[in-house]
Amino acid sequence: MNIKRLLCWFVLSFCASTVSVAEQEGARVFKHWCSHCHAEGSGHPGTQRLGWDKGEKFAVLEQRKDLAPAYIKYVVRNGYREMPNFRITEISESELEALTRYLQPNKE
Amino acid sequence: MMKTTLPPGISKQTLDEALDGFAGVVGKKSVFKGEDIVSYRDPYAIVDDDYFEASAAIAPSSVEEVQACIKVANDLGIPLWTISCGKNLAYGGAAPRLPGSVILDLKRMNRIIEVNEKFGYALVEPGVSYFDLYEYLQKHNIKLWLDVPSPGWGSVLGNTLERGVGYTPYGDHFMMQCGMEVVMADGDIVRTGMGALPGNNTWQLFKYGFGPSHDGLFTQSNYGVVTKLGIWLMPEPPGYRPYMITFEKEEDIEQIVEIMRPLKINMVIQNAASIVSLLLEAAIKATRSQYYNGDGALPPSVQKKIMADQKIGMWNFYGAQYGPQNVMDASWSVIQDAFSKIPGAKFYFKEDRPGDAAMDYRSKTMAGIPNLTEFSFVNWLPGAGHIDFSPVSPTTGQDAVKQYEMIRDRSADFNYDYLGMFIVGWREMHHIFTLVFDRINPQRKKQAEELFDVLIREAAEAGYGEYRTHLAYMDQIANSYNWNDNSLMRLNEKIKDALDPKGILAAGKQGIWPKHLRDKKP
Numbered sequence: 001m002n003i004k005r006l007l008c009w010f011v012l013s014f015c016a017s018t019v020s021v022a023e024q025e026g027a028r029v030f031k032h033w034c035s036h037c038h039a040e041g042s043g044h045p046g047t048q049r050l051g052w053d054k055g056e057k058f059a060v061l062e063q064r065k066d067l068a069p070a071y072i073k074y075v076v077r078n079g080y081r082e083m084p085n086f087r088i089t090e091i092s093e094s095e096l097e098a099l100t101r102y103l104q105p106n107k108e
Numbered sequence: 109m110m111k112t113t114l115p116p117g118i119s120k121q122t123l124d125e126a127l128d129g130f131a132g133v134v135g136k137k138s139v140f141k142g143e144d145i146v147s148y149r150d151p152y153a154i155v156d157d158d159y160f161e162a163s164a165a166i167a168p169s170s171v172e173e174v175q176a177c178i179k180v181a182n183d184l185g186i187p188l189w190t191i192s193c194g195k196n197l198a199y200g201g202a203a204p205r206l207p208g209s210v211i212l213d214l215k216r217m218n219r220i221i222e223v224n225e226k227f228g229y230a231l232v233e234p235g236v237s238y239f240d241l242y243e244y245l246q247k248h249n250i251k252l253w254l255d256v257p258s259p260g261w262g263s264v265l266g267n268t269l270e271r272g273v274g275y276t277p278y279g280d281h282f283m284m285q286c287g288m289e290v291v292m293a294d295g296d297i298v299r300t301g302m303g304a305l306p307g308n309n310t311w312q313l314f315k316y317g318f319g320p321s322h323d324g325l326f327t328q329s330n331y332g333v334v335t336k337l338g339i340w341l342m343p344e345p346p347g348y349r350p351y352m353i354t355f356e357k358e359e360d361i362e363q364i365v366e367i368m369r370p371l372k373i374n375m376v377i378q379n380a381a382s383i384v385s386l387l388l389e390a391a392i393k394a395t396r397s398q399y400y401n402g403d404g405a406l407p408p409s410v411q412k413k414i415m416a417d418q419k420i421g422m423w424n425f426y427g428a429q430y431g432p433q434n435v436m437d438a439s440w441s442v443i444q445d446a447f448s449k450i451p452g453a454k455f456y457f458k459e460d461r462p463g464d465a466a467m468d469y470r471s472k473t474m475a476g477i478p479n480l481t482e483f484s485f486v487n488w489l490p491g492a493g494h495i496d497f498s499p500v501s502p503t504t505g506q507d508a509v510k511q512y513e514m515i516r517d518r519s520a521d522f523n524y525d526y527l528g529m530f531i532v533g534w535r536e537m538h539h540i541f542t543l544v545f546d547r548i549n550p551q552r553k554k555q556a557e558e559l560f561d562v563l564i565r566e567a568a569e570a571g572y573g574e575y576r577t578h579l580a581y582m583d584q585i586a587n588s589y590n591w592n593d594n595s596l597m598r599l600n601e602k603i604k605d606a607l608d609p610k611g612i613l614a615a616g617k618q619g620i621w622p623k624h625l626r627d628k629k630p
Contacts, residue, residue: 032239036260036480042393043465045484052395052487077147081548082486082493084151084197088144089167089215089235 026102029095061103069100110142113161115187115208122184123163129180130166133173140165148211150203152493154557160203160579165211171335175295181612188212189614190333192234192266198496200579205616207630225250228341229312234265238478252341253476255279260478265337269327270576273531273538275474278342279380282327287311289336290326293608312338330614331607345430350471354421356452361423361512362505367446369503372532376439379474381427381532388527389424390414391485392466405520428474493547497563499572501537514566515541522559538575586619
């Protein structure tokens with residue numbers, strides 16, 4: 001392995017681990033604050049309501065690709081219909097950023 | 109830019125001075141105002157969304173910061189409203205009773221200070237939720253069970269101070285509380301019970317200590333800010349078996365309660381069981397419009413269809429057994445024989461109802477596993493909120509029928525459905541009527557407000573009082589506890605004036621106002 005390739009390997013690994021840490025943080029926030037209402041399957045009030053209102057394709061937040069970051073942030077802070085609001089002391093600004101990235105529309 | 113709601117008698121300049129003072133204690137980033145205040149609103153407000161509006165919020169991270177914030181508030185006469193996790197939903201959420209109050213948000217004080225497996229207790233700060241404590245027990249493989257209310261994201265400390273209930277044998281949370289640390293309005297700090305003895309090792313083991321027992325003074329009150337609380341936890345039992353019994357007829361409630369009373373008081377029914385109405389049970393898995401689009405009460409034919417579809421009853425009794433298998437088997441035969449006297453009673457264990465979301469979550473809550481499934485009932489109406497009317501009923505069939513019929517009929521008068529349950533205490537039941545109301549349509553919301561008002565008055569006339577209530581009804585319900593020319597409230601006010609003469613703590617909580625606001629309650 002020459003030096004250029006080694007450097008390239010380091011850069012790519014660093015990027016991958018950064019993405020992975022951000023992804024993990026978003027997943028952690030989702031699990032702690034959102035999953036009890038919005039996870040897949042029965043017994044989740046948010047999933048149930050979205051399924052009834054918008055159709056099964058839109059029921060599970062983690063499977064959606066249409067959730068714009070600004071919309072997620074607004075709904076988290078203001079609540080939406082049956083869903084209550086969440087304060088900065090619950091979900092901090094950086095956690096909300098991580099959450100919106102986790103649910104961003106162009107995620108793979 | 110959002111307009112700031114000022115507390116009565118406080119200028120913008122004084123508020124700003126106070127916010128600077130708070131920022132000096134907690135840091136600028138932990139003082140919230142403007143748009144950030146929106147998330148402190150009651151999500152299920154029965155009055156205008158911005159009626160119970162805070163002016164600002166502050167988030168201390170330690171007891172010392174709480175003391176320093178209280179000093180700033182006391183110096184400038186700024187009203188504070190304390191929240192723990194702020195999830196007192198159906199009772200006002202994180203919003204203050206006095207508009208313009210500064211929220212003292214204790215969510216960041218979230219240390220689990222001690223869990224003692226040998227004696228079965230935890231000592232926690234206000235920001236510790238049931239989910240947090242449950243995860244801690246799981247992570248450290250501690251064989252203790254929590255007792256959780258239906259929604260698990262609330263504060264262990266906050267729920268106990270509100271005298272909330274859960275569904276295991278430890279269902280009466282205040283009964284299981286042992287030891288508090290309280291910051292007083294003058295900045296002094298007190299530990300109750302054995303906590304007052306330096307070097308003690310019994311603070312969470314013996315409630316009473318020496319001399320007067322004060323803990324109750326700091327529940328549902330505004331006499332201090334509780335910063336630590338001890339709570340007893342149940343040792344994991346050798347066996348656990350949740351069960352459900354369905355009953356076909358509306359009038360069965362009378363016999364259910366009569367049969368249940370001796371079983372409960374003799375501990376054959378071990379837990380804080382619940383008797384759940386048809387529609388509250390149905391609302392976990394369905395909406396009203398899936399069955400009926402008309403006004404008024406659901407016709408009997410529709411009720412029968414729901415019962416058949418979901419295999420549920422007009423009343424649904426949920427209980428659980430805890431202990432060695434042979435002991436559970438023996439007491440099960442007693443329970444089964446007793447309730448079999450009611451024609452049409454059907455008995456289920458969890459394995460008899462696979463894939464049933466209602467049985468699943470009740471099996472969790474009766475085992476102290478926090479979850480949020482019960483919020484599904486808010487889906488009963490589109491765009492709904494909910495507010496709970498919670499009168500106390502003796503465990504007699506006659507009283508249960510009287511309360512049920514009163515609430516059912518008044519609800520029907522206002523075109524709302526009866527979604528309710530009785531949570532079984534030792535000698536009484538908390539009758540929880542969950543008023544799921546349309547919060548998008550202002551006219552329907554107004555009708556819900558009127559219905560609630562009628563219920564309080566009619567219940568009080570019959571000698572029934574509520575155990576807890578929403579911000580909007582604290583004064584009205586406090587006024588119903590008026591024996592001997594309001595002697596209880598006169599005592600409450602004397603204590604308030606002595607402990608918090610400037611009236612900075614939680615003004616209006618449970619109808620207790622500081623002197624300067626008693627004649628002009630907002």
